[in-house]
Amino acid sequence: MKDLLTTLENRRTIREFTEEKIDEETIQKILDALMHSPTSMGLQQASLIRITDPMKKKEIAKVGNQEYIERVPELFIFIADHYRNFRLIRDNGRNYDTNSNVDIFLQGFTDAVILASNMVSVVESMDLGAFFIGSILNDTEKMIEILNLPKLTFPVVGVGFGHPNQNPQIKPKMPANLRVFENSYTYFENYKDKFKDYDEEMTTYYDLRDANRRVDSFSNQVYTKTMKSSPKRNEFLEIARKNSYKL
Amino acid sequence: MKDLLTTLENRRTIREFTEEKIDEETIQKILDALMHSPTSMGLQQASLIRITDPMKKKEIAKVGNQEYIERVPELFIFIADHYRNFRLIRDNGRNYDTNSNVDIFLQGFTDAVILASNMVSVVESMDLGAFFIGSILNDTEKMIEILNLPKLTFPVVGVGFGHPNQNPQIKPKMPANLRVFENSYTYFENYKDKFKDYDEEMTTYYDLRDANRRVDSFSNQVYTKTMKSSPKRNEFLEIARKNSYKL
Numbered sequence: 001m002k003d004l005l006t007t008l009e010n011r012r013t014i015r016e017f018t019e020e021k022i023d024e025e026t027i028q029k030i031l032d033a034l035m036h037s038p039t040s041m042g043l044q045q046a047s048l049i050r051i052t053d054p055m056k057k058k059e060i061a062k063v064g065n066q067e068y069i070e071r072v073p074e075l076f077i078f079i080a081d082h083y084r085n086f087r088l089i090r091d092n093g094r095n096y097d098t099n100s101n102v103d104i105f106l107q108g109f110t111d112a113v114i115l116a117s118n119m120v121s122v123v124e125s126m127d128l129g130a131f132f133i134g135s136i137l138n139d140t141e142k143m144i145e146i147l148n149l150p151k152l153t154f155p156v157v158g159v160g161f162g163h164p165n166q167n168p169q170i171k172p173k174m175p176a177n178l179r180v181f182e183n184s185y186t187y188f189e190n191y192k193d194k195f196k197d198y199d200e201e202m203t204t205y206y207d208l209r210d211a212n213r214r215v216d217s218f219s220n221q222v223y224t225k226t227m228k229s230s231p232k233r234n235e236f237l238e239i240a241r242k243n244s245y246k247l
Numbered sequence: 248m249k250d251l252l253t254t255l256e257n258r259r260t261i262r263e264f265t266e267e268k269i270d271e272e273t274i275q276k277i278l279d280a281l282m283h284s285p286t287s288m289g290l291q292q293a294s295l296i297r298i299t300d301p302m303k304k305k306e307i308a309k310v311g312n313q314e315y316i317e318r319v320p321e322l323f324i325f326i327a328d329h330y331r332n333f334r335l336i337r338d339n340g341r342n343y344d345t346n347s348n349v350d351i352f353l354q355g356f357t358d359a360v361i362l363a364s365n366m367v368s369v370v371e372s373m374d375l376g377a378f379f380i381g382s383i384l385n386d387t388e389k390m391i392e393i394l395n396l397p398k399l400t401f402p403v404v405g406v407g408f409g410h411p412n413q414n415p416q417i418k419p420k421m422p423a424n425l426r427v428f429e430n431s432y433t434y435f436e437n438y439k440d441k442f443k444d445y446d447e448e449m450t451t452y453y454d455l456r457d458a459n460r461r462v463d464s465f466s467n468q469v470y471t472k473t474m475k476s477s478p479k480r481n482e483f484l485e486i487a488r489k490n491s492y493k494l
Contacts, residue, residue: 003248004372008280008365031423033255038367040381041472044420048427056430084425084438085469091439092466096473103480104473106356107381110404113360118255120285121368125251132285134354148431157357173291176278178331180295183303184395191331192338219339222332225288226343226351233350237484237494247484 007125012170014129015068017162022074022128030122037118039111045104046111046156047081049147050074059146060158064135073162077136077143078116080108082152082245100152101246112156123161133158139232140239151244172201174218195219254372259417261376262315264409269321269375277369284365286358292351293358293403294328296394297321306393307405311382320409324383324390325363327355329399329492347399348493359403370408380405386479387486398491419448421465442466 002010031048039045051057054070060077061069069075082100089096120130136143136158143155175198188194199217207215215221237247249257278295286292298304301317307324308316316322329347336343367377383390383405390402422445435441446464454462462468484494 001250001252004251004254004365004369005248005276005280007251008283008369011283011285013285028423029252031427033252035420035423035426036255036258036417038258038260038364038379039420040379042418043469043472044426046426047432049432050427050429053430079432081426083432085473087435087438088442088466089470089473091437092470094470101476101481102483103384103476106384106483109353109356110360110381113357114364117285117361117364118251118368121365122251122255132287134287134357137350137353150432150434153432170283171289173282173286176275176282179282179291179293179328180278180297182297183300185294185296185326185330185397185400187397188334190338191334195335219335222290223336223339223341225290226332226336229348229350234348236349236353 001125002127004121004125007121010170011124012168013131014164014166014168015131016164016166017071017073017129018165020163022162027074030119033122034115034118037114039114040107043085043107044111045080045082045085045108046115047079047084047153048115049077049079051077056146060136060143063139063142063146064133064158065138066133066135069133069160072160075158075160076119077147077158078112078156079147079149080105080112080154080156082108083150086152100244105154105240105245105247108154109156116157116159119159120161128161129164130159130161133160137233137236138230140236144239144243149243154240154243154245169205172198172205174198192219248372249374251368251372254368257417258371259415260378261411261413261415262378263411263413264318264320264376265412267410269409274321277366280369281362281365284361286361287354290332290354291358292327292329292332292355293362294326294331294400295362296324296326298324303393307383307390310386310389310393311380311405312385313380313382316380316407319407322405322407323366324394324405325359325403326394326396327352327359327401327403329355330397333399347491352401352487352492352494355401356403363404363406366406367408375408376411377406377408380407384480384483385477387483391486391490396490401487401490401492416452419445419452421445439466
């Protein structure tokens with residue numbers, strides 16, 4: 001296994017995989033290790049759903065509008081899960097009442113992201129390739145249906161992984177001096193000039209998803225990508241409320 | 248450095264540290280590597296604020312109601328940051344308008360958690376000790392004031408780390424069969440029985456925070472901890488709205 005510093009320094013999102021399966025012993029070892037992940041107040045308010053059913057993979061690929069999800073060897077969906085603790089309280093004869101609020105909701109959301117993040121880092125350390133799936137939130141209600149989720153749960157993010165069958169460039173990211181500040185938030189005078197070098201660096205990157213064409217500057221990407229947010233993704237809080245969260 | 252599987256398998260939250268500083272070269276190496284972390288749509292909508300000012304550490308310790316925050320050698324606060332991209336759009340003469348919605352807010356929240364999670368995993372791989380700080384959300388408005396945060400930013404989580412000066416037990420976590428399901432959510436018939444073993448295991452754990460006393464069963468912890476959620480922590484969405492998010 002690579003150490004995590006080396007893993008991060010060399011990480012690329014991998015979306016295409018060989019046919020080679022990952023053995024069950026390795027999967028179990030990864031999952032057992034993930035259980036030790038940090039968790040808000042020790043309450044472990046998140047769960048994983050491993051998708052092995054090809055029909056369900058297909059449905060999830062459709063929600064995500066990313067056909068490669070259908071072909072990924074290993075697919076996991078991470079959910080905020082307060083149903084388990086609700087049942088644990090109720091089955092012990094107590095009343096679970098006031099605690100499905102925004103505080104507890106975000107704790108579960110955070111727990112789910114930490115688990116997903118650790119899964120990606122672990123598998124990348126093992127020289128496997130992985131991708132995050134934020135696009136499961138394109139249609140949260142459909143995901144709830146596909147996964148048969150109870151009240152007080154919520155899909156947060158997905159992770160796919162396998163043996164890499166592509167070798168993309170490392171995507172340029174902002175340098176630390178644009179993202180790490182000391183003691184107070186740092187306001188730059190002119191963001192256009194400040195991002196000139198990074199904008200330029202980005203245009204040297206070839207995105208394999210986009211027919212190997214060079215990509216746009218970061219400044220242009222920020223504009224076009226944040227403008228095309230889909231209406232359904234903004235129903236997130238309403239759907240969480242439908243699923244019994246008091247937000 | 249330990250590999251990440253070994254790191255996770257042996258991880259404990261560390262809250263007490265020696266006086267030994269971590270050299271700046273190491274800090275910079277960690278931060279540079281973190282910049283490669285996965286990020287929603289490549290938009291890098293999160294930032295880090297390193298707290299070196301002892302007065303600010305003291306104020307944050309007060310917000311978190313955890314005095315050891317004041318003494319931690321390295322302290323970082325992770326924020327959802329859409330101000331940077333807003334400025335980047337505006338300073339390029341375009342209109343940032345419809346995009347400070349719940350979708351983009353949660354992307355930034357997720358980015359911040361991934362960065363924090365990777366920081367914890369990296370430093371733990373280096374045999375340093377770390378703790379997460381969810382309690383900065385006890386008083387989000389105060390955190391915004393301490394960090395001088397602009398609109399379209401939001402504190403998410405903190406991380407403290409240093410050279411460990413305590414050697415706690417590994418805290419028992421739920422086994423994978425209670426948290427990892429296949430294809431559909433798994434409903435257990437009786438959660439009380441199902442958690443019997445884990446409840447018992449938990450009572451063999453000694454929490455150093457609690458005068459070295461044994462801790463309560465998990466089932467009891469779930470009940471008492473979720474009941475004491477503070478009212479201020481539930482103002483999260485209102486405060487985000489005040490900070491210009493359209494939630």
